Amino acid sequence: MRLDPTSPPQWTAALFIAAASILLLYNTLPVGLAYPRAGTCALLLFSLFALPFWWLRRRLAEHLSVPGAALAVVAVWGATVAVMTSLYGSNAVRGLLATAGGPAWAGQWSPVLGAPVVEEVVKAAGVVLGVAIVWDRVRGVLDGVVLGAFCGVGFQIVEGYAFAMSSTVLNRAGDVVEPVVAVFVVRGVLAGLWSHAVFTAIVGAGIAYAATRKTRRSGWVAAASLVGVIALHALWNSPLGRDGFGLGAVGVLAAVAAKGLPAVLIVVWIIRWAKRNEAPAAALSGAAEGFADEERGRPQAALRSGENETVPPRSERAVPRRHRRCPVASVAQGVRSHPDPLSGGRSAVDATVIGASRVVVFLASRTGADQVGRRFGSGTGGEHGQ
Amino acid sequence: MSRKKSLAVSAVVAAVVLALALAVPLLNKAVAPTVDVGGETFTLFEVTITAPAEVHMRPGYYQPESGRVEFLVGDAEVAIAVAEPYEFDADYLAAEMARLLEVQPGVQLTDSRPCTASGVAGSGRSFVTETGAGFACAFVHDQVRAEVTATGAALDESTVDRIDALIDGIAFGEA
Structure with a gap:
């Protein structure tokens, strides 16, 4: 991917990422400074989220055409623009739902009806932008899967960090790492597999399918992938099975698996389908570049x-x-x-032939704990916090 | 992709992001006017808060499942957060609140201030911001903690009195 000062997608990505990064730093840096030990621990732990996806990228390397720089762009988009837009958008949707149905109803259903729509749409927008930036290099569904996964994992890292710091702040027990580790175990280990990266990978597959096929039907496939992922995300955030069906911890784990597994299986199926039906990227490069x-x-x-x-x-x-x-x-x-x-x-x-082609914050008005807690403690995902 | 198409894609993406980040919040503010909640009682875990007269609230700012509620008293915003259990005392809680406040850009802690909620003595700190002033109060009673943060462009004496009345309406269980 080369820098092109006349590329509208590159300018769009640069401007939004710059603006969102400033907002994100303004909202998270003070908490990190107030709790340096917990902040460092959270940053290190949740950065580990990127490792499986880096491994996935290497594993699929021969099927991928998109450059690493494009993956970095969408990951940063997920970590900044998607996070900040979701922060403002999800809270507003919650307010609208509260106006319509009362605060209790909004509290229960905002994570189901609001957050999935806002988060998945803005992440998908990042993938669309990523595809537009490297339009000539997107040659198969797997390119979209990996672009989506990186966008999602960027979101997931920052969200996990914010959840952990929110937990530390709300704990009000000093600069300790126990809340961070607890959040990492729950969100990173138990619930980390089926989260934003998986959801956005599915949308990315749909977007890449549309970008490479360029048919009306493929456009509908992309739209359906977004709608489907919003539904999966809503299912994940729903209170369904949160009580473990009365079976205790085993029941809770079973419910988590039952709600999260469909998305993982869909991604596995997409990858298998794409590997079976699409030629390796190198062969496509040959096709596009004249079979050197x-x-x-x-x-x-x-x-x-x-x-x-x-x-x-x-x-x-x-x-x-x-x-x-x-x-x-x-x-x-x-x-x-x-x-x-x-x-x-x-x-x-x-x-x-594609080759041709509240946290912190307080700004002036409230504490960081308030912002983080508002957004990540209640605004987006209830107990699972997606 | 042609320049025209890439421009169109970029415009659509920008429109979607701006709609979610700006338009929806503005719509929420437009259709969710503040309502007078004077005399109403709000419950956050073990704590009940009875709002005095002329206290307002926006829909969505009462989040019992998160232990949070936010009121509008005149031009001031008053956020109350409740959690349990809490092993430390009010002074420690106030220090923890101050830890966050003092790293906020433009916030300077000033002097201590007395805080009382239905007979429970708390620990408070005042502060100034670049755009106004505020104060924070911390209460701990029977391992239940309540944090109050009030901020406003100008906290005049009348507004502060009304906020203190709101704080005094916080009741800890059988306290």
């Missing part, structure tokens, strides 16, 4: 992986059956008019 190594019969992927000696010439290689349906892979094979079963039978070239 075609004549030597060595695909770039093989060159990169050091398998030069073992990969037979393209003409001798059997095309995996799973790739035959993929229009982009077909292009890589030199088939120029393979119908895309997912694009209404249009020419695969037309459809898919």
Whole structure:
């Protein structure tokens, strides 16, 4: 990804991230300064959230085309713009619900009806922007999955940090790390797997699908992915099963798994589907960039992986059956008019040749604990706090 | 993607973010006028708060499940937070509140102030901000703690008296 001073998406991302970063620092820095030990501990612990996704990116490397810089941009968007927008938006939605149905009703249903909509929409907006920034490099659903996951994990890190600091502040027991560790265990270990990163990965898949297929139907798929994720998020935040169905801790864990597992399974299915139906990124690069190594019969992927000696010439290689349906892979094979079963039978070239393409705060008015508690303690997720 | 399309995408993204971050909060303020809650009683865990006359509130600012409520007294905002159990005393709680206050940009702690809630003595600190003034009171009774933070552009004597009346309406269980 290169910096382009004439790129509207880059300017949009830069301006919003800059503004949100200032607001975020203004809201979180004082609490971090007041509780340096807890703040450092929270930052270190919740930064660990990024590791599984970094591993995922490496694991899927041969299927990915988007550069690391784009992943960094969407992660920062999730950590700043998405967090701050959700802070203001979710509280406002809560106020609107309280006006409509009373404070008790709003308290119970705002995490279900309000926060998922605000959070998922603003994270999805970040993924859309990320895709627009690296438009020519998005070549498959997996690119969207990873872009979405990084946007979500950025959000998750800051939200987890804020929850932990909120817990420390609300504990009012000094600069201690126990509340941070407790929040990390609950949110990071028990509930960390099925959280923002997973939700946004699903939306990212939908957005990348639409960006690479460019059909009306794919647009509906993207919209459906957003609606579906909002529903999954609402289910996760819902009070359903919060009492463990009367079975104690085991029941609570079972409820957490039952509410969170569908999203994880969907992501697993998307990844498997994409790996089965979309060619590795290197092959697509070959298709888009003129098959630089075609004549030597060595695909770039093989060159990169050091398998030069073992990969037979393209003409001798059997095309995996799973790739035959993929229009982009077909292009890589030199088939120029393979119908895309997912694009209404249009020419695969037309459809898919992508290579051508309160916390702290108090501002002037309240304490940091108030802000953090308002947003993260009650405004977005109830007991699970998503 | 053509320049025109990328511009359109950027505009849509910007519009969505601004709508959620600015328009929805403005709509909330517009359609959620403050209501007079004078004489009403609010319950936060073991604590009940009876609002005196001419105290207002915005819908959504009473969050019993979080132990929080926020009132408007004149131009001042008064936030009350309740939690339990709490093992320390009011002075320690006040020091913890001061810890956060003194790292806020533009906030300077000034002198101590007396605080009383239905006969329970608390520990209080006054402070000034870049845009006004305020004070914080901490109460601990039977391992239940209540924190009151009042801020306003100008806390005149009349407003402070009304806030003190609101604080005096805080009752700890059978206290």
